[in-house]
Amino acid sequence: MSAEHQKATAFVTRLLANPALKSLTPLQREEQIIQFLHANATQLAPTLATPAFFPGASWNQIVALLLGALMDYVNTELFSSLDEIGGGQIDFAYVNFLRQQSVGSDKVQQQAVSLVKTLLAKPEARREFTGAHTALVFKFVDRYLDAVWTRKSYIHFEITKVQRLRMSKEQVKAMIETTLLLKPVVYLVATGGVAGQAEQTSGIVETKFGEKVFLATKKHLNLVPDPVLKSAVSANISFIENRFIEATARIAAIFSARCRNFQPSVRVDRGADSPDKSWLSIARRNYKFYGFDIKMLDEFFSIAAENGW
Amino acid sequence: MVGMNRTRAALENVVIVAIIFVLVQTFLEDFAVLAGWSWSVRRVLLFTGFAFDIFFSVEFLTRLYFSFVKRRTGTYFWYERGWIDLLASIPLLLLSSGPAVLAYWSGTATIVGFGAILNVLKVVKAIRIARILRLLRVLKIFSRIRHTESAMAQRHVAKISTVAVTVVVVGILAMTVLFSLVGAPSLETAYREQTVRVLTRIDDLQPEGDAGKVALTELADIEPSLLLVQRDGHTLYSRYGNDLYDSDFGSTDYGYGERGDLRVFFDLTLLNQEQSRSNLLYFAMILFIVFAFMFYYSPHFALTVSDPLHIMRRGMSEKGYNLEIKIPPLYEEDEVYRLGQLFNEVYLPLKDRTSAADEPEVLDLKLDDIKDILNE
Numbered sequence A: 001m002s003a004e005h006q007k008a009t010a011f012v013t014r015l016l017a018n019p020a021l022k023s024l025t026p027l028q029r030e031e032q033i034i035q036f037l038h039a040n041a042t043q044l045a046p047t048l049a050t051p052a053f054f055p056g057a058s059w060n061q062i063v064a065l066l067l068g069a070l071m072d073y074v075n076t077e078l079f080s081s082l083d084e085i086g087g088g089q090i091d092f093a094y095v096n097f098l099r100q101q102s103v104g105s106d107k108v109q110q111q112a113v114s115l116v117k118t119l120l121a122k123p124e125a126r127r128e129f130t131g132a133h134t135a136l137v138f139k140f141v142d143r144y145l146d147a148v149w150t151r152k153s154y155i156h157f158e159i160t161k162v163q164r165l166r167m168s169k170e171q172v173k174a175m176i177e178t179t180l181l182l183k184p185v186v187y188l189v190a191t192g193g194v195a196g197q198a199e200q201t202s203g204i205v206e207t208k209f210g211e212k213v214f215l216a217t218k219k220h221l222n223l224v225p226d227p228v229l230k231s232a233v234s235a236n237i238s239f240i241e242n243r244f245i246e247a248t249a250r251i252a253a254i255f256s257a258r259c260r261n262f263q264p265s266v267r268v269d270r271g272a273d274s275p276d277k278s279w280l281s282i283a284r285r286n287y288k289f290y291g292f293d294i295k296m297l298d299e300f301f302s303i304a305a306e307n308g309w
Numbered sequence B: 001m002v003g004m005n006r007t008r009a010a011l012e013n014v015v016i017v018a019i020i021f022v023l024v025q026t027f028l029e030d031f032a033v034l035a036g037w038s039w040s041v042r043r044v045l046l047f048t049g050f051a052f053d054i055f056f057s058v059e060f061l062t063r064l065y066f067s068f069v070k071r072r073t074g075t076y077f078w079y080e081r082g083w084i085d086l087l088a089s090i091p092l093l094l095l096s097s098g099p100a101v102l103a104y105w106s107g108t109a110t111i112v113g114f115g116a117i118l119n120v121l122k123v124v125k126a127i128r129i130a131r132i133l134r135l136l137r138v139l140k141i142f143s144r145i146r147h148t149e150s151a152m153a154q155r156h157v158a159k160i161s162t163v164a165v166t167v168v169v170v171g172i173l174a175m176t177v178l179f180s181l182v183g184a185p186s187l188e189t190a191y192r193e194q195t196v197r198v199l200t201r202i203d204d205l206q207p208e209g210d211a212g213k214v215a216l217t218e219l220a221d222i223e224p225s226l227l228l229v230q231r232d233g234h235t236l237y238s239r240y241g242n243d244l245y246d247s248d249f250g251s252t253d254y255g256y257g258e259r260g261d262l263r264v265f266f267d268l269t270l271l272n273q274e275q276s277r278s279n280l281l282y283f284a285m286i287l288f289i290v291f292a293f294m295f296y297y298s299p300h301f302a303l304t305v306s307d308p309l310h311i312m313r314r315g316m317s318e319k320g321y322n323l324e325i326k327i328p329p330l331y332e333e334d335e336v337y338r339l340g341q342l343f344n345e346v347y348l349p350l351k352d353r354t355s356a357a358d359e360p361e362v363l364d365l366k367l368d369d370i371k372d373i374l375n376e
Helices: A003-016 A026-039 A040-046 A059-088 A094-099 A103-121 A125-135 A140-151 A154-162 A168-186 A207-220 A226-233 A248-261 A275-285 A295-307 B001-035 B039-069 B073-078 B082-087 B090-104 B117-144 B151-182 B187-205 B208-221 B242-248 B269-317 B334-355 B368-376
Strands: A198-199 B227-230 B234-238 B256-258 B262-268
Touching: A003 A026, A003 A059, A003 B368, A026 A040, A026 A059, A026 A125, A026 B073, A026 B090, A040 A059, A040 B368, A059 A103, A059 A125, A059 A168, A094 A103, A094 A168, A094 B208, A103 A125, A103 A168, A125 A140, A125 A154, A125 A248, A125 B208, A125 B256, A140 A154, A140 A168, A140 A295, A154 A248, A154 A295, A168 A198, A168 A207, A168 B187, A198 A248, A226 A248, A248 A275, A248 A295, A275 A295, A275 B256, A295 B242, B001 B117, B039 B073, B039 B090, B039 B242, B073 B082, B082 B090, B082 B117, B090 B117, B151 B269, B187 B208, B187 B256, B187 B262, B187 B269, B208 B227, B208 B234, B256 B334, B269 B334, B269 B368
Parallel strands: none
Antiparallel strands: B227 B234, B227 B262, B256 B262
16 A cells, blocks of 8 residues: 555545544445535645645545545445345345245345445445435335335335235335345446436436346346346336336335435424425425325325324 | 633623522512511611612613713613613612611611601602512523523513513502502501501600500500600600510611600501512512513424524525424414425425535534644
């Protein structure tokens, strides 16, 4: 490791140690540091170009160094988190049920996690994966699916009758979590957040592009059943554009968006609604923009309101 | 500058402590009369009241002087409660504790000639009722207690408390003076008429003779306010021994009238107790009003006005703050909540859409947090 890289790592480590970032997931922290560097470029540039840091380097060179160190540092934590999610949190046993044949769930998990790790070398994939990863870390699927199963309302109907997932609640949960885990598969084909994107700001892709991604992903994830892969790809497609996308994909899309800026320790001011309820209420008004299923948002909103989330 | 600010802060703290003490003293002074505490204790309370009145007069004059120097006398007097500082200081010194202390030093509070008992009682009443101005000091402490985080809530509640308490105090004061001026029947007037009657009867009795002394004793039995009768300096009748007068009777507890060489002393304790009872009632009333505003109205104001505004302000100024305003059905027609509804239904969704492509907001990460490594 070069001296410059060491300095960059030390600097980034110090930034990441800030207590304000403690409750965030690794990717959220990474985003915060990147934002911090951009926001304070004017003040940081002259100081970081001094002999104590990176003498003679331009701001762009310094940023490249810092981002490299940042990504290396975050990856250690992020990959360990992915291993934990893939190896313990998600029970891949449901895959055997979908394939109607026995495949070692470990192999499926390894294949899925390995592909995601590869995809996360792309900055745009990292950015897009932030929400999905946060939703997995904070177990959003568990939290809401339990309520969905109790209510047996629209979402339950969509999962069991429309998507026809004749699986247990825990297996459905695992499938939605796999959908979240594999959501960044669109970046196998897409680069720079441009190709195939129907809407630049909301991050959704066109159906045709989704089909292309599905075919490409299938080659890499041959052990993962098609319904799961389709669900992962469809989680990036607007429900307004395609009314036939899977319920699990619609749920994953909502949770991923919800957790994009999720802060677990946010202080709710007196007189304000709870964070989930507020987010879902806003999402209900913007459902067309983000391509969400409004009825699902309505049900999640009711669940959040009932539980004070 | 820092040193001056520290001195100022220390002095303000002294004032706050003084206000707390003076409220306790105000309560005790009246409670002592009602409870029949000995004169020695009440004398201490009298002097502490006098000392507090001097202190607050000095405080008012100092504030007035500095506001004058800074050319903001009007602001201080009208907007920073200078008028409360005034009403709760100099008038009390001149009308209440000052005369009481002077009376103590000169021997009696109600030194008047024969036939002037009516005026004595009016003066006593005016002096007594002026003490109610002390209750305005509750407002002084109220304005210094930060009972809510919202400056607007603090100001509004302080304003409404000031209006309520001032109306009560000035109303009582004005009505008491008015009733005195028009001679409305009262305990004082009944007392006055009774004492004039007693004086005339004693003068007619010729109390020097044996028969007169017996008649005087009989009169004293049916007239409990009669304390002492003297002629030419000789005591013809005394209800109590001198020791009891020394221990229980202060300068404000009795009055006397003269006709020629006849001098008759009357007990004003009952009258004072009645006044103290009223004062305690006013004191309790004002405290209840202030507490009701502080603990009931202030949270209500914060909840229904300043909290929604605070949330809207944060939502508009902080990129990552997207919490909706909780709209209670009971108040949904309030202007604030109608605005809040627009904030929830129009502003936040619009903000969300426009910021979808933006990077997330930097949280509490500040340059200052890494100042040390930047300076290394």
